[in-house]
Amino acid sequence: MDSRLGRRAFLTGAAAVGVVAFDPAGTGWVTAAEAAPDAVRLPELDGELVVDEASLAEAADDYGHIVHRRPVAVLRPGSVRDIVLVVRYANRHGLRVAMRGQGHSTFGQAQVRGGVVIDSRTLATVHRVEADHAVVDAGVQWLELVRASLQKGLTPPVNTDYLGLSVGGTLSIGGIGGASSHFGLQVDNVLALEVVTGEGRLLRCSPTERPDLFDAVLGGLGQFAIIVRATVRLVPAETTARVYNLFYPDLESMTAAQRRALADRRFSYLEGQLLPAEGGGWQFMLEGVEYYTPPAAPDDAALLAGLDPASTQVSEVPYFEWLNRVYALVEQLKPLRLPGPWINVFLPDGAVDAYVTEVLADLTPADTGGVVLLYPVPRDLATRPFVSLPDSEVVFLLAILRTVPTQDEAEVRRLLAVNRTLYDRARAVGGTHYPVGAIPLTPADWRAHYGPDYGRFARAKRTYDPRHVLAPGQRIFDHR
Ligand SMILES: Cc1cc2nc3c(=O)[nH]c(=O)nc-3n(C[C@H](O)[C@H](O)[C@H](O)COP(=O)(O)OP(=O)(O)OC[C@H]3O[C@@H](n4cnc5c(N)ncnc54)[C@H](O)[C@@H]3O)c2cc1C
Incomplete structure (x- = not known):
């Protein structure tokens, strides 16, 4: 057949x-x-x-x-x-x-x-790259857009750490990265969308044309419409990235340095990682990157002033290489098909140190088998109503990107239960989750996730996808 x-x-x-x-x-x-x-x-x-x-x-x-x-x-x-x-x-x-x-x-x-x-x-064509925006199909990978825009000396303002994600995929979720400290999330840098609603209507929307639909779809987890085309903002690109890896022996020193660096926006890019320490336990790394085009050069002393790391490594790579730094590794890992029970939570600034300390009490580097990210983002740059973030001037993303080294179902089940506990604890201190991970959730959890905005979220569902056709895998409204 x-x-x-x-x-x-x-x-x-x-x-x-x-x-x-x-x-x-x-x-x-x-x-x-x-x-x-x-x-x-x-x-x-x-x-x-x-x-x-x-x-x-x-x-x-x-x-x-x-x-x-x-x-x-x-x-x-x-x-x-x-x-x-x-x-x-x-x-x-x-x-x-x-x-x-x-x-x-x-x-x-x-x-x-x-x-x-x-x-x-x-459906993955980069249709146009103009002086300050590009028009792309939803199936385009960010990598392709970065390549096309750099040919004209331009770049998307915010890129995810891994560029092999689709434009439609990250615009349905948020899209966060080190440049979010300057530009918010990828969803905050969209000028217009073409979407197919849950009823099958092809519509254009923007901040001025059907703003309700535009607001609903960006970060709307695919619940209201399918994004088919996006007009996304571009900014001038620098050619070079100077990367400052600052190491700290304890969590509090790193987050203090991150807060300081975020306050004056001194780096073009600000993230952080928890890394296995020699001899066991963790070390803490602030990752600041300054983008520039020679002959201009970053002022190292000004960038590092007051950050007081225990040790510092500085390196330099072409801008594209920096953006694309994890692509090859991810492509190598994919064929292994290892389970990845990830958990990503946003925490209010005031709770982050105590929360992460508690998490680390039960977490060894071997438990994660992957990467642990921790970095701050200013809340006011995140403008989309359905990207649910803690109520705090600065919010931290904690991303425990676990890889289970074998196909061990019992271990995956155990880690899912751990994720649920970590999620509950995050919620108890005013945190939310970034919905790309593996946390068993109920419709009641989603109501709590959206809080006072849940009514608006449910209304948008009734308006644009009344038969609940779209994206059931998010399990927001039911568990069928
Ligand atoms: C290695 C790796 C690194 C990552 N790094 C980052 C990072 O740095 N920052 C970050 O923010 N995220 C990161 N992510 C998470 C990533 O943003 C999300 O998993 C995102 O959803 C993936 O995009 P995708 O194209 O694979 O979407 P999918 O997983 O295919 O889809 C995700 C959801 O969006 C819906 N959807 C997909 N396309 C559309 C569309 N066109 N219209 C409407 N709904 C749609 C789907 O139905 C689904 O509900 C990373 C993920 C991986 C695997």
Whole structure:
């Protein structure tokens, strides 16, 4: 049986070689020969709808390799029109739909059991790079946008540490990085969007055109509309990154130095990491980066003034190399398919030292098998209403990016329970979670996550996706 359900299969469907219809009785996709009179014919597509085992298995997996919800088909859209048609079809026939970017969330967020996954990788064109913005398809990886914009001496103002994420994926979540200390999140640097709502309407939105929809979609976890195209801000790029790694023996000295560096915005980029220390335990590293273009040069003394590290390493790399520094490593890790029960929480400034100290009491470097990030972001630069952050002038992101070294299910279950405990403790001190990790959550947790904004969030769902077609993998409204 031909497992592609695209234009060709549809056109030849009458000759009974392809799967051409969905049987509403629940038997799934059927060929023309098998189709009962009430089977529902698919619309003609520019791309293809596939039902082969490899495609379904890929769509039932993600970077976390913990949750596996199998869809009934994967759409590889050939056009935005395909997305409109399939979302309308899903509305008519009770199917659910999840757009999948690069599948780099870790707990099934881009999956849909028994529904249709839309693979955005086939809609991945950088359409235009202008003096201060670019127009890109949602399936474009940030890496491609960075490459295209640097050719014109421009860059997205905020980049995630890893550039292999899709534009639509991070704009649905937030998109945070070291330059967030200057520019907020990636969602704070978007000028306009084209989206397909949960009802299948193709709409444009911006701060002045349908601002409600614009506000809902950016950081809206795919709940209201599928982003198909984005106009994103660009700024002039420097050529070089001078990287200052400042090491501290204890947490409090590092966070104090981070606060100081954030207060006068002295670095172009500010992050921090908890690293295994020689002889056991942790050491604490502030990572400050200054972007510049020779012959200008950073003023080392001014950048380091008052930060008092125990030791300092300074290095220099071309700007692109800096942005793309973790790509090769991540690509090497992917084929190992190791479970990644990540947890990412935002903490109010006043709680961060005590919270992280408590976390570290139970966490050894061996427990994480990965990277632990800790860095501050000014709250006022984060402007999107549905990116839920603690109520504090400065908020810290703590990201425990665990990798379990073997396919050890019991260990994964244990770490999921630990994540839940850490999440509860974060909430108790006014924290929120950054929704890319693996934390077992209930709809009640989501209500708490959005707090006073939950009513607005639920209203937007009723307005733009009244049949709850989109992004069920986030499990915000129900657990089906
Ligand atoms: C190695 C690695 C490093 C990372 N580093 C960072 C970092 O530095 N900063 C940071 O902020 N995040 C980081 N992340 C997390 C990342 O931002 C999220 O996992 C993001 O969702 C991944 O994008 P994606 O394209 O893979 O999305 P997916 O995982 O495919 O999708 C995520 C969610 O968004 C929805 N979605 C996807 N595309 C669309 C669309 N076009 N329209 C509407 N909804 C859509 C999906 O349905 C799903 O609910 C990292 C992840 C990995 C694996």
